[in-house]
Amino acid sequence: MFVIPPGATAGGILDFWERPITDTGQTGPDKGKGGKYLILGPNDPDMHPEGYYVFRSSTNNVWSGQRALDPDPAKVKEVIAGFNIYPYSQRDNPPPARHVSPEGKKWMAFQPRGMDYWRLLAKTIDSEPVQERDRLMMAMLVPLGIEKGKPFQPDARQTKILTQAVEVGELTARANGYAKRFPGSTVWPGHQWEYSLFLKNTNQELPDRTQLDERASWFYEAVGVTDGMMGKIVGAGQVYLESQKDSTGAWLDGGKQYSLHVPPNAPVAQFWSSTVYDNESRTLIDTGSYPGRSSRDDIVKNADGSVDLYFGPVPPKGKPRSNWIKTLPGKGWFTYFRLYGPTQAYFEKTWVLSDIQPSH
Template sequence: MNPLLRAAGFSVVALATSCGVSANPSSATHTLQTPIGPIPMQGELPAKEAVPQLFAELDFQQATQAYLWALPLVAYAQWQKEFSDKLGARNGDLMVLESYEDKLGVITANATTPYILGFVDLNQTGPLVIELPPGPTAGGVGDFWQRAIIDMGQTGPDQGKGGKYLVLPPGAKPPADAGNYYLANSETMNVLVGFRVLDPDPAKGKALVEQFKMYPYADRAAPAKTRLLSPEGKAWSGTQPRGMAYWQRLHAIIQHEPVNERDRFYMAMLASLGIEKGKPFAPTEQQRKALEQGAEMGELIAKANTFAKRFPQAQYWPDRRWDAVLNIAEPSQRLPNYDQLWERSAWFYEAVTNTKGMVSKTPGLGQTYLGAYTDNHGDWLDGGQQYRLHVPANPPAKQFWSMTVYDSDTRTLIDNPQRKADLSSRQQLKQNPDGSVDLYFGPTAPAGLESNWVQTVPGKHWFSYFRLYAPTEAYFDKSWKLDDITRVP
């Protein structure tokens, strides 16, 4: 037997012909044992009756890979549709997410600072003007593949001093007065515009938000006031849908977007599955089966790729279980010889948005994110168990730090009876004499330490992000080290 076939899990079993041995080797029948089951062969070719099975496997593999590829695009498309259908947002409106309830729909939202977010379809507006007021903000503009187009605020060109930005659709030329703006060229027609207010004073934050303006460049002489909306308690979800709904959302958004050169092979896979730009969504029964199976397997692989990262650089400290969750080398997701497909899939399954500030390596600027999916023994974090996290004194954050708990299934803030998902240096936590802090997670609060506790939900797994805002040198040189999450009796 060919040793390469044996190494790949293949074997050949001869089948007796009616005369014992075929006189014509090309017509000899045998069976090839493959990872998808036995394949009847006629000589070196698959038997005719095996061809449908092979095509079904091809369709399943295409659907699985297309699912993983499309995660960032479907996430934004879902989020945009939920804002529109459930929260009443129109093109260019801003949604203000402040409370725990407001943020329950955002994948891995931070629970500490307000979000101000809006989706804009440049098909409708043309070039877009953004007027950011001066003040402590962090945000930016991203395209619908969740590539950062430009940062705004402290990590943007305005450096917190405010300014005017001009977002250009794909192929648009800068106007004559382009020098009056910070220019941002989008590769997609739909964009997300968002920022966070970092000032801890709610009144100052509100005043800053109310100064923000966003309008079509064509209306610059007399722009309409930007509408500010709130979810007002309405339930919504930005988590990518499952099953056929995933593909329906993908089909809908690709109708409105140009095809990037890097994605043409994936578009070919989708076309063979009944999803094509300019054509209705009408997969055959066989295609539908492949799509449903591909979405199921794709999400399983996404979970492994996210919650058990195998990227060499993911584990931040070699003797700790904390991951550097954002492993995209730069916001464009592009390295010299390839684009980061699997790093991108991992981040955009568990999170949304990406800016330069989120991957900043400059002490005192931006944010950093550490993720814990297991306890110190490597076991998944169980909502029915009690855990403790020891945070050593002097966490390396110029602004503040926070520890936030998420539901592993939805990747959104944990939806618990306590109605709380985070602990942070902006809260009144009980400290140890040396300045360290012990945080607790479990179904019940430790006696006398309720202020240091987040309630978890039995029957559900959870994971957590430890965020450092404006991380200092001790984080980058790793002289400060965070303990693992430890199960307690």
């Protein structure tokens, strides 16, 4: 059971195929008023207790991601304290919420590599029901030593093959995501900005096929998809735009200096943000400083309301340090430009975001 507090939040509860069971918060059934969400497993009996939003998951494992969107830090802290998860059996005496912070400790925010990847895959498969969509893939995994209900104990030959396969598979996923070949993935013709999330719908299915490469592109770079994240709701939800390259078509390099001009009157009902990610781990770039800037930050704006952001390993000379996002020499990077609450100008393409410019 998930308890969603009232307030400006955006999130969802998803199954282990990254398909949304339900949105929560502003784009969910509670519409920002908060509520209790009861998630039933694949084999749980039907129940419809009063006072709950009830949904069924097709997988035993589920997860949830949430954002607190209020500009007031005090309210954000209050909202975060209101999230809770506990078994339905404890509904009459719910345990206190436990919020865990890394507190400066390093932790891994991406999937394991090497044989640890296969061990986690085998463990997950063993804990889930086999659906019709899974059967062919399950058959292909048997020669690799992965079979539901049996221990994963690869021999030396299998271990060598699987170790190499992880490396090749990730490089393939990286090429598929970073150099997209999907028709229509470019946001504005002649520009480098692409749609990060290029799925037609949240269940990732088309009438004649599954969006295999499209879902691989998004889920290699990110986690989760909800109706609110699809960028189709005027004034609510989010839009995810991505740039891997500068205006010349060169890959973004952490050892070089760049600038990004954000035109005035950005098409947002809430705010925009630009966040930098390490292109190897796909996690927030770890420079010891905050890896992004937003229109809510204390940044310097131009007289017309536009903003110039700067990226590079050192602060740009003669430019406001508050508008600078640090990068790392020897590391490639990319940025997500998010629009929170996209307005009509975004959908009509009358507002165009400039490409990232290399500094000379």
